[in-house]
Amino acid sequence: MAQSAGAATEPVDTASQSSGVLGDIVVTAQRRSERLQDVPIAVSVISGNDALDKGVTSTVDLTSAVPGLVVNYNANVGNLYLRGVGSNLPNPTDEQPTATYVDGVYIPFPQSNFFTFYDVERIEVLKGPQGTLFGRNATGGVVQIITKDPSQETELDASLTYGNYNTVSLQAYGTTGLGDKAAIGVSAQYDNQGKGFGRNLTLNEPAFQRAIDSYTVRAKLLVTPTDTTKILVTADYSNLLNSSGYQLMPGVIGGDGVSTYPGKFNTLNDLPTGNPLEMYGVSFKLNQEIGNLDFTAISGYRELTGTFFSDSDSTPQPLSQLELREKGRAFSQELQLAGSSDRFNWIVGLYYFDIFGRGQLFNRATPIIAPLPLIGSQQEGRSIAGFAQGTLELGGGTSVTAGARYTKEWQDFYYPAGNLRSSQSFAKPSWRVAIDHKFSDDLMVYVSYNNSFKGGGYNLISPTLLSGTVNNFQPEVLQSFEGGLKAQLFDGRMRLNIAAFHYLYDDIQTALVIPGGVVTLNAAKAHTTGLEIDFSAKPTDFLELSGAFSAMRGKYDRYPNAPSIGADAVQRTVDASGNDLLVLPDYTATGTATFNIPLSSGTLRPSATISYNDGFFWFADNRLRSPAYTLINAQLGWTSDNEQFGIRLWARNLTNKYYYVARLSRVRFGDSQVPAAPRTYGITLTAKFR
Numbered sequence: 001m002a003q004s005a006g007a008a009t010e011p012v013d014t015a016s017q018s019s020g021v022l023g024d025i026v027v028t029a030q031r032r033s034e035r036l037q038d039v040p041i042a043v044s045v046i047s048g049n050d051a052l053d054k055g056v057t058s059t060v061d062l063t064s065a066v067p068g069l070v071v072n073y074n075a076n077v078g079n080l081y082l083r084g085v086g087s088n089l090p091n092p093t094d095e096q097p098t099a100t101y102v103d104g105v106y107i108p109f110p111q112s113n114f115f116t117f118y119d120v121e122r123i124e125v126l127k128g129p130q131g132t133l134f135g136r137n138a139t140g141g142v143v144q145i146i147t148k149d150p151s152q153e154t155e156l157d158a159s160l161t162y163g164n165y166n167t168v169s170l171q172a173y174g175t176t177g178l179g180d181k182a183a184i185g186v187s188a189q190y191d192n193q194g195k196g197f198g199r200n201l202t203l204n205e206p207a208f209q210r211a212i213d214s215y216t217v218r219a220k221l222l223v224t225p226t227d228t229t230k231i232l233v234t235a236d237y238s239n240l241l242n243s244s245g246y247q248l249m250p251g252v253i254g255g256d257g258v259s260t261y262p263g264k265f266n267t268l269n270d271l272p273t274g275n276p277l278e279m280y281g282v283s284f285k286l287n288q289e290i291g292n293l294d295f296t297a298i299s300g301y302r303e304l305t306g307t308f309f310s311d312s313d314s315t316p317q318p319l320s321q322l323e324l325r326e327k328g329r330a331f332s333q334e335l336q337l338a339g340s341s342d343r344f345n346w347i348v349g350l351y352y353f354d355i356f357g358r359g360q361l362f363n364r365a366t367p368i369i370a371p372l373p374l375i376g377s378q379q380e381g382r383s384i385a386g387f388a389q390g391t392l393e394l395g396g397g398t399s400v401t402a403g404a405r406y407t408k409e410w411q412d413f414y415y416p417a418g419n420l421r422s423s424q425s426f427a428k429p430s431w432r433v434a435i436d437h438k439f440s441d442d443l444m445v446y447v448s449y450n451n452s453f454k455g456g457g458y459n460l461i462s463p464t465l466l467s468g469t470v471n472n473f474q475p476e477v478l479q480s481f482e483g484g485l486k487a488q489l490f491d492g493r494m495r496l497n498i499a500a501f502h503y504l505y506d507d508i509q510t511a512l513v514i515p516g517g518v519v520t521l522n523a524a525k526a527h528t529t530g531l532e533i534d535f536s537a538k539p540t541d542f543l544e545l546s547g548a549f550s551a552m553r554g555k556y557d558r559y560p561n562a563p564s565i566g567a568d569a570v571q572r573t574v575d576a577s578g579n580d581l582l583v584l585p586d587y588t589a590t591g592t593a594t595f596n597i598p599l600s601s602g603t604l605r606p607s608a609t610i611s612y613n614d615g616f617f618w619f620a621d622n623r624l625r626s627p628a629y630t631l632i633n634a635q636l637g638w639t640s641d642n643e644q645f646g647i648r649l650w651a652r653n654l655t656n657k658y659y660y661v662a663r664l665s666r667v668r669f670g671d672s673q674v675p676a677a678p679r680t681y682g683i684t685l686t687a688k689f690r
Contacts, residue, residue, distance in 0.1 A: 021492035022538055028144070029126050030389070030401075031133050031347055032338060037486045040401060040436040040446035042127040042499035042532060044069075044548070048120055053594045053607040055633030055652045058116045060661075062143075064611035064631050066125050067550035067588040068532060072661050077308075078113030082127060083501070084528050084554045084584030085140030085478065087454075089511050089520060091461065092304065092328030093357030093379045097454040097476070098140035099130070103147055103234060105283045105300035106135075108330045108355055112279055112304060114240075118159075118171040119187035119218065121146045127532070128480045128501060131430030131452025132389055132403040135351055139452045139478040149232070150185035150222040152177035156689040163682025166194030167211075182223045190215045196243060197678055198265025200273075202316040207267045209243040210677065212274070216240075228289035237280040245273035246314050246664060246672035254315040255569075255669040264658060265675055269311035271321045271364070279304035296336040303329040313669040320669065321364040324461065330355040346390035355381045359460030376416065377460045383409035389432065397438040401448075404431040413458040413472070415465050422470045428453050428477075442488040450480040454509065459520040473520045479504040494537040503528040503554070510582075510620065512563040521563065523620065526581055528554035547591035554581035556620060564621035565665035576620040587614040605637040618663045624671060629659040644688050651681035 025036040029043050036043060044066045046056060054065050059080075060073045070081040077090050080098040087096050092109045100107040107113065124144040126134075134142050154176040161169040168191070175185035191214045196206025218236040225231070248254050248268070250261040262268050281302035288295045305327050312320035331354045338347040360376035389403025406429050413422040434448035453475045462471035484499035508523035530552035537545045555578060556562075562576035594607035615628040635650035656679035663673045 022488070022495055022536060027124050028146075029124060030391075031336065032345065037442075037444060037488060037495070037497075038438075040434045040444075040448055040484070041130075042482065042484060042497070042501075042534075044125040044127070044534060046123045046125075048122065050546075051120065051123070052637075052648070053605075053635070054590075054592050054609045055635065055650065059114050059143075061652075062123070062125070063613070064590060064609065064633065067534075067548040067590055068127065068530070068552065069125060070583050070585070070613070070616070072583070073114055077110045079110060080113060080140070080143065081583040082125070082140040083503070083530060083550075084552060084581045085503075085505070086583055087509060087511075089459075089509065090308075090324075090518065091357055091359050091379075091457075091459065092326050093355055093381065093457055093460065094520075095137040095355075095455070095457075096140075097137055097478075098143065099134055099138040100143045100145070101134070102145045103232075103283065104285065104298050104334075105234075105281070105302075106330075106332050106353070107302065108137075108353075109279075109302070109304055109328050109357075111277060111306050111326065111328070112302065115145060116189055116191070116216065118189050119148050119173045119185075121148050127499070128448075128482055129430070129432075129450040129452030129478050131450070132387060132405045132432040133347070135353075135385055135387075135405065136383065136407050136409070136428070136430070136453055136455045136475075139454045139476065147187075147218065147220070148173065148175070148185060150175045150183035150220050152180070152183050153690070157686070159684055159686045161682055161684040163680055165197065165680065166192075167680070167682065168192050168194070181225055182221065184222070185220045186218070188215070188217045196265070197675070198263070198267070200245070200267045200269055201262055202268050202270050203272060205272070207243060207245060207273075208265050208675065212241040212243060214238075214240040214242070230285075230287040232283075232285040234283045234285075235281070238278070240277045240279075241274055243274050244674060245269045245311060246662075246674055248314050249663070249671040249673050252670040252672075255313040255319050256315045256317040259315040259317075265678065267311075268314060268316050270316050270318055271309055271311040273309050273311065275306070275308050277304065277306040279306075292339055294336075294338045296334075296338070298332075298334040298336075300332045301330070312666065314672050315669075318364075323362045323364060325360040325362075326358070328355070328357040343393040343395075344390060346388070348388040349386070351383075351385045351387070353381075353383045355379075357460060361461040375461055375463070375465055377414060377420075377458070377465060379411060379413050379458045379460060381409065381411045381455075381457070383407055383455070397440075399436050399438075401432065401434040401436070404429060406430075407455075409455050411455075411457060413470060415470070418465060418468055420465065420468065420470055422458070422472060424456065424472060426455060426475055428475060442492075444486045445484070446486075447483045448480075450482070451477070452480075453477045456509075457520075459518065462519055464519065471519055473509055474507055474522050476505070476507045476509050476522065478506075490537075493539060495535060497534045499532045501528075501530050501532075505554075505581075510563075512565075519563075523562065524556065524558040524560070524577075526554060526556045526559075528552060528581060528584065542596050544594040544596070545592070547589070549587075549589045551587050552584055553586060554584045555579065556581065559620060562620045564619070564623070565667055566623070567671065569666065569668050569670045571667045574621050576622070579620055579622045580617050582619055583616050585614040585616045588612060599638075602638055602640045605639070606635070607637075608632065608634040613659075619665060624663045624665055626660055626663060629657050630655070631657055639686075644690075646686040646688075648684040648686070649681075650684065651679065653677060653679045655679070 191211035197208035358378040385407040387405035436446035459471035559576035590611040
């Protein structure tokens, strides 16, 4: 019997861990439940317990846990770069090339890429193009977030966290049965950072608050009317607010001719920079066993409304104040049919996707730049795709996997103020071929080729609209050649996975910030080569180790007219051929050590994680760079013998390293940046009732 991704949510198997060996990890990277070590794809997996040990509480923290992944989060937009493949485009219709899925439902908006991990069972990061099974806009890979399913057994989990900067977090999860055929689960979270990391020196108010009275609620209803039918209905709602703004970089004189770097975590903005975001979604999953087949239907609807306030000059003077209002909604419908036999398993499917996005940009005060009227435009898009993939065991431990997908996409653009309309369409295939060989249950090698693409689109807030020019861009295409090894060593006490890859990257979509907005362009051609090593080990019953390392090098092969904004804040074009790809660190590494120390009453669990990022360039001209940095997270936890009560003392960025989540070149106004969080620490109390 095949098990599709919609049919089961399999946890990490810890049954064997008490015997001193590592348990199997079950993933759904190929839309069916499989052992991680049997999947011919590079996958990083973080369970809910791993996330606690490594200090991973949100999407942003994945950077320190998954080498090769960089998450830049500013205001309401989360940009994910995986192996150097990512996007810094801000519109709600600017889908990321590293796709995010929550419980099998595609999350298209970059504004929706920020999640906190409380009721999460595990996170799977699939590396490399995944276009065959996950569709367009999965050229970089896929981040799958799997939350807990409801249970017939009544459970209640709660936690209270207090940290520095007057940070308070409340989290709760409860589940219970509704008769013998249904169960419900509800999770809720509230976050508030009462004190900013710094101050707005102009307005005398807090700056860089990651959460201001923010809350999220999710409810799941599981119905199993028969042994062969499973229905899961999910609804979620989030109301988020943060305070984020750009500051002038050291050595830069602002557009007012006077202002300079205001100091760590301070700003000089004369515009309040609170960024509200409201979003909600509903989904429906049906899994029906039909003899030896599994039929799965997944429906999803999401909607968001957000506002981003930006003091674009980062000075006390009202030179440029921008307000970006965004609205998006999306609907997806997927149908899967999967089956298997002794030697062959397969999946076929149809996918429909509909998205709408509107962006409105208003420049509120501009004595230097001519005042801009309200720029408001919208895009509607529809796509339909069919896909199939199968794996055939040839015998002797060798298997071949082949799959293909064909996507047709239509897009319509409308700019009411200028009565500008435009339409474009794309039709492209994606495909995958892989060969793997199992020398034993503990050793597998594989090679694969993948071809995938990210769809084109329209820039909703391009200043070129004011002159009557629509800013559209074309699809980008990525080819991947990958080889890897997956091994379990030392009688199951160590897991070692290695992958080497080479990318050929065409028509890369990039964003250029100019006065009044952003212009989207297609770059020319690039390549990336890399090596990744991932391991976990349990040398004793009381010690768990895990770590990973990546080495990557990416270059533009041809980019003769790359846009560039110099240190003089003047825009020009340069030949970026031979330059490094943006947001691609040469080296990243992470390591975690966790101890389990039995006490006369309860268990003590100290852990520490160290991560390193070698630094990278923010733009193709290779002028602005994020320097190398090392982060240390640590915690000391205690749980009672029955695991009903617990307490954790924790610290993140223990050495108070100053680094950045964004750096920006701006015409006329100079270079600016957004710092990452400084050292944070606190205490968390937990309670579980069964």
